[in-house]
Each structure stands twice: as structure tokens, then as C-alpha cells.
Amino acid sequence: MSGVPAVVLVGPMGVGKSTVGRLLAERLGVGYRDTDQDIVTAEGRTVAEIFVDDGEAAFRALEKAAVRAALAEHRGVVALGGGAVLDADTRALLAGQRVIYLSMEVEEAVKRTGLNVARPLLAVNPRKQWRELMEARRHLYEEVATAVVATDGRTPEEVAQAALDALELKQV
Numbered sequence: 663m664s665g666v667p668a669v670v671l672v673g674p675m676g677v678g679k680s681t682v683g684r685l686l687a688e689r690l691g692v693g694y695r696d697t698d699q700d701i702v703t704a705e706g707r708t709v710a711e712i713f714v715d716d717g718e719a720a721f722r723a724l725e726k727a728a729v730r731a732a733l734a735e736h737r738g739v740v741a742l743g744g745g746a747v748l749d750a751d752t753r754a755l756l757a758g759q760r761v762i763y764l765s766m767e768v769e770e771a772v773k774r775t776g777l778n779v780a781r782p783l784l785a786v787n788p789r790k791q792w793r794e795l796m797e798a799r800r801h802l803y804e805e806v807a808t809a810v811v812a813t814d815g816r817t818p819e820e821v822a823q824a825a826l827d828a829l830e831l832k833q834v
């Protein structure tokens with residue numbers, strides 16, 4: 663694994679960070695880590711349960727610690743949760759990393775996430791909530807990104823290839 667730089671995936675809920683992250687890691691021959699999964703494993707609760715039981719602020723604190731640990735420990739592919747970039751310290755940690763912003767338009771977002779209860783922030787009116795989240799976050803994704811890869815109309819495999827191309831990394 664040495665010599666292969668960490669690749670960090672950011673972008674909104676449902677854009678495919680977790681799906682593409684696994685594919686990218688396979689193609690690069692490196693490990694994959696997902697900070698949402700790290701939190702769920704450590705807490706023994708789903709993301710939705712943490713939001714309902716303890717509130718978003720508590721989730722964000724867990725997320726901040728999980729991202730810090732993943733970036734410090736893991737040299738492979740790291741997929742972040744969609745809201746991780748809201749934290750200024752997290753954004754500072756991402757400076758100097760290879761960060762891919764996976765983007766999509768609202769219609770694609772609604773198709774992918776629908777009324778999926780696993781994402782509490784989109785549970786009521788997904789289209790409106792997604793637009794509002796993007797208004798608040800688009801500039802943060804752009805700020806931390808070293809490359810932007812549009813995912814609309816692309817399969818996860820095509821997105822992974824586009825990400826590799828964007829990073830100019832060769833498949834192993």
C-alpha cells in the first residue's frame with residue numbers, strides 16, 4: 663500500500679461515495695474505509711438512531727472524531743458522510759489531501775435516495791431538503807476538492823473510472 667496516496671470522497675447524500683469508494687479501493691488495490699460505517703460499528707446504532715436518540719450535534723461530534731481517525735490511520739480510500747465538510751477543522755484536515763467531490767443534480771439525487779429512512783436529513787421532502795442542503799454545502803465541497811467528478815447518468819463503474827482519470831492514477 664505504500665506509495666499509494668489516500669483518496670477521500672466527499673459530496674452530497676446518495677451521490678455514491680460509499681459505492682464508488684469500494685470500487686475505487688478495489689481498482690487501486692488499497693483498503694476502503696467509510697466514516698459513517700466506523701461510527702455505526704463503534705456505537706452499535708444506525709446513523710438514523712443516533713440522530714433520533716441524541717440529535718444531529720451529537721452525530722457531528724462523533725463524525726468529526728471518526729474523520730480525524732480515518733484520515734490519520736488509513737492510507738487507502740476514505741468515503742466521508744455528506745455533512746462532514748460542515749466542520750471547519752475537518753476542512754482544514756482535508757487541505758493537502760487528494761479529495762474528489764462527487765457531484766450530481768437534484769433529479770438524480772431524488773432518484774437515488776428517494777424516501778430512504780436511512781438518511782434522516784432527507785426523510786420528509788427529499789427534493790426541497792436536498793436543494794437546501796446543497797445551497798449550504800456546495801461551496802464547501804468545492805473548497806476541499808482537488809477534483810470534481812459528475813455522476814449524473816453514469817454507472818458506479820463509470821464514476822470510479824472517471825475518478826481514476828481525474829486523479830491520473832493507474833489501475834493496479
Ligand SMILES: Nc1ncnc2c1ncn2[C@@H]1O[C@H](COP(=O)(O)OP(=O)(O)O)[C@@H](O)[C@H]1O
Pocket residue numbers: 673674675676677678679680681682741774775813816817818821
Ligand atoms: N452512479 C450511480 N448510479 C445509480 N445509482 C447509484 C450510483 N452510485 C450510487 N448509486 C445508488 O445510490 C444510492 C446511494 O449510494 P451511496 O454509495 O450510499 O451514496 P453516499 O455514500 O454518497 O450517500 C445507493 O442505492 C446506490 O446503489
Ligand SMILES: O=C(O)C1=C[C@@H](OP(=O)(O)O)[C@@H](O)[C@H](O)C1
Pocket residue numbers: 673674675676679680698709742743744745746780781782783
Ligand atoms: O449529508 C449529511 O448530513 C449526512 C449524510 C449521510 O452520509 P452519506 O452522505 O454517505 O449518505 C450520513 O452521514 C448522515 O445521514 C448525514
Ligand SMILES: [Mg+2]
Pocket residue numbers: 679680696698741742743
Ligand atoms: Mg455513504
